[in-house]
Amino acid sequence: MVTPVLQIEDLAVEFTTPEGVLRAVDGVSYSVDAGETLAVVGETGSGKSVTVLAALGLLDAGRIVSGRVMFDGLDLLRLPDKKLRRLLGSNLTMVFQNPMSALNPVMTVGRQVAETLVVHDRKLTNKGARGRAIELLALVGVPQPDVRFNQYPHEFSGGMCQRVVIAMAIANNPRVIIADEPTTAVDVTVQAQLLDLLQVAREETGAGVVLITHDLGVVAEVADRVAVMYAGRVVETAPVRNIFRAPQHPYTVGLLSCLPRLDSTVEELVPIPGSPANLLIRSPGCAFQPRCGLSADRDICTSDRPELAAAAADSAAAGSWAACHFADETTAWSAREHLVREPS
Numbered sequence: 066m067v068t069p070v071l072q073i074e075d076l077a078v079e080f081t082t083p084e085g086v087l088r089a090v091d092g093v094s095y096s097v098d099a100g101e102t103l104a105v106v107g108e109t110g111s112g113k114s115v116t117v118l119a120a121l122g123l124l125d126a127g128r129i130v131s132g133r134v135m136f137d138g139l140d141l142l143r144l145p146d147k148k149l150r151r152l153l154g155s156n157l158t159m160v161f162q163n164p165m166s167a168l169n170p171v172m173t174v175g176r177q178v179a180e181t182l183v184v185h186d187r188k189l190t191n192k193g194a195r196g197r198a199i200e201l202l203a204l205v206g207v208p209q210p211d212v213r214f215n216q217y218p219h220e221f222s223g224g225m226c227q228r229v230v231i232a233m234a235i236a237n238n239p240r241v242i243i244a245d246e247p248t249t250a251v252d253v254t255v256q257a258q259l260l261d262l263l264q265v266a267r268e269e270t271g272a273g274v275v276l277i278t279h280d281l282g283v284v285a286e287v288a289d290r291v292a293v294m295y296a297g298r299v300v301e302t303a304p305v306r307n308i309f310r311a312p313q314h315p316y317t318v319g320l321l322s323c324l325p326r327l328d329s330t331v332e333e334l335v336p337i338p339g340s341p342a343n344l345l346i347r348s349p350g351c352a353f354q355p356r357c358g359l360s361a362d363r364d365i366c367t368s369d370r371p372e373l374a375a376a377a378a379d380s381a382a383a384g385s386w387a388a389c390h391f392a393d394e395t396t397a398w399s400a401r402e403h404l405v406r407e408p409s
Contacts, residue, residue, distance in 0.1 A: 069096035069135075070273040071120075071157075071241045076132030078112075078119045087344045089115045089127065091297035097273035099240065102263075104276045104288035104305070106320070110341055112297040113277045114162075117243050121157060122149050136241070155185040158234040160263075162246040164226035168218040174229050175214030178202065181236045201232040204269070205262055224255035228262065235266045242266060243275045248283060260287050281324050285309060293317050296342040296352035299373065303385035312405060313376055313387035313395050315359045322404040335404060351390070359398050365390050 078090035090112045097103040105113050118124045120134040120141060134141040136157065141149060153159075161167040169177060178201055179194035189197075195214070202210035205228040218226055227247060234242055244263060248256040264287060267274050278284060284291055284305060291308045293301040293316065301314040312318050319337035339356040342348075350367040351357070360366040371390050376382035381396065389395065399405040 067098050070099045070137075071275070072096040072133075072135040073116065073120055074133040074135065076116060076119060076134065077130040078115055078124070078127050079130050080127040082345070085345050088130075088347060089297050089344060090119065091347075093132075093294070093297070093299055095292045095299055095302060097241065097275050099273050100267065100271050101289045102267060102274040102276055102287055104278060104284040104291045105294060106278055106281065106284055106291060107294035108279065108341055110344075111294040113294055114245050116294075117159070117245065117275060117277065121153060121159065121243070122146075123159075151185070154181060155237040156240045158237075158239040158242050160227070160230050160234050160242065160244040160247045162249055164223060164230045165218060167230050168226060170218055173215050173217055174221065175199070175202070175216075178214075178229065178233055178236060181233045185237050197236075198232075201236055202229070204235075204265070205229070205232045206258065207232070224251045224259065227251065227255075227259055231259070231262050231266060235270055235272075238270045239272050240270075241275070242270070242272045243277070245277045246279070247276075248278075248280070256283075263287065281320060293320070297344060298352070298388065300353065300389070301385065301387045302373070303382070303387075307382050307385045311376075311380070311382040311385070311396055312399065313382050313385045313392040314353075314389045315357045315395060315398075316353050317387075318395060318399045318404050319356070322399075351388075358402065359389075359391055359394060363390075 074094050076090055076093045077088065080087045080089055093112065093116050095103065107113055119129055122141065129142060132142065175195065175198050178198035182194045182197055183189050199210045199214055202213060207213050207225060207228055221229065248259050251259065260283060263274060276288065288305045291303055291305050292299050293314065295316045301317050308317060312321060322335040323337065325334065337356055342352040350369060351371055354360050354366040371388045373386040373388045374392065376385040376387065376392065
């Protein structure tokens with residue numbers, strides 16, 4: 066049995082607002098294995114980023130109500146700050162969404178990469194750190210790395226800054242890399258290059274990668290498994306093939322129905338009706354029910370909150386888990402409504 070390199074268990078995070086207590090993360094559990102890419106997808110506000118920020122102790126506001134985050138037999142939520150800081154940047158690293166804000170504007174790029182190395186290896190000389198930093202910049206595709214070493218972030222494009230952040234993330238051969246929307250601020254060509262870099266980083270380090278994104282095209286290209294989040298909860302988790310061929314939760318179906326495809330002719334995309342759930346109000350039933358076409362106002366959807374349950378072992382969705390009372394009806398319903406089409 067494979068032991069996950071990072072395991073989040075029943076994590077709950079709350080924020081106090083003028084309108085009341087908002088539960089942004091509500092009992093989230095997922096894990097990632099070494100050498101695996103787990104994509105965490107969902108709409109803005111579904112709790113994707115808050116989950117990992119809380120897990121790594123990087124949450125500026127809010128409070129962790131419950132849960133464990135297990136890494137190498139340690140619960141990160143209960144580690145002393147000094148010990149947690151030693152893990153962050155070495156064994157656990159993060160690629161942030163906005164590379165310009167992740168880099169120090171008054172330090173040269175090379176110095177920032179070198180500092181990442183020196184902080185976690187006090188025996189490393191300045192000359193050794195410089196040489197290794199130049200190697201890392203070359204590895205992530207920064208041209209003329211020996212020259213660029215002495216330049217500042219404002220002299221780099223957004224895509225180049227993201228390459229630098231990835232170089233810093235893999236500098237100490239981490240065991241877990243968390244990438245939070247790493248391709249949002251770049252054009253399509255650079256996006257493809259950055260995704261290739263993350264693949265290279267995974268292969269170079271053997272790390273488990275948690276990729277947070279709302280882009281299902283990115284998911285299809287790089288993920289091994291997918292966790293779908295809605296209203297602070299994981300509503301479906303499955304191998305990536307199952308997500309596209311046999312989604313088990315109506316919300317996943319809704320996300321796919323919004324996705325343009327090249328293998329069929331569609332006159333118009335079908336949006337998910339309604340608005341995201343109000344996290345200030347904790348419904349006793351399914352949070353997605355007001356927007357769900359499969360529910361058909363069945364009482365159980367409004368009275369009982371569904372928990373993740375495994376799909377039948379002999380079904381097309383074997384290996385999937387979904388938090389839906391009628392997950393076994395989802396495939397037929399989505400086909401009948403022409404929401405999800407079988408890939409050619």
